[in-house]
Amino acid sequence: MGKLEERENRRKSVIGSMIERTETLSAVGAGGRGRPKEDRELKRRISLSVLPSLYEDIQKIAYMQRKSVSELVAGMMVEYRESHKEVLDEYDKLQKIK
Structure with a gap:
């Protein structure tokens, strides 16, 4: 060899x-390394396309409110979802029919 x-x-x-x-x-x-897994909903990472000027203004607002842009956007999405409950209910009804 x-x-x-x-x-x-x-x-x-x-x-x-x-x-x-x-x-x-x-x-x-x-086995046993780190924290035990909790039974909770995990965040999903997404990508959004916005105008640079809009993003800059949102960053400024987030800075002044001592929050991250992610926290601001998530909060706005929660409010939007709550204000459109009837649309979500209708969607669920339509999906059950299929």
Whole structure:
């Protein structure tokens, strides 16, 4: 066997042991590390396209209110959803018919 083949065999064995180790950790579930998972709704990351001037003004408002732009937008979305409850109810009725 040449030196290149020996080196390649050693590399394969090292990588193989690394893969086996990660598989065993994932099978065990990395038990007990970190905080226990809570049963709550997680936020979804989305992308919006807005005019730069509008975004700059929203950033200024957020700064003055000591909030993030994300908090402001989320609050506006909650208000919008609450003001359109009847539309959501109608949507739910239509989806149940199908």
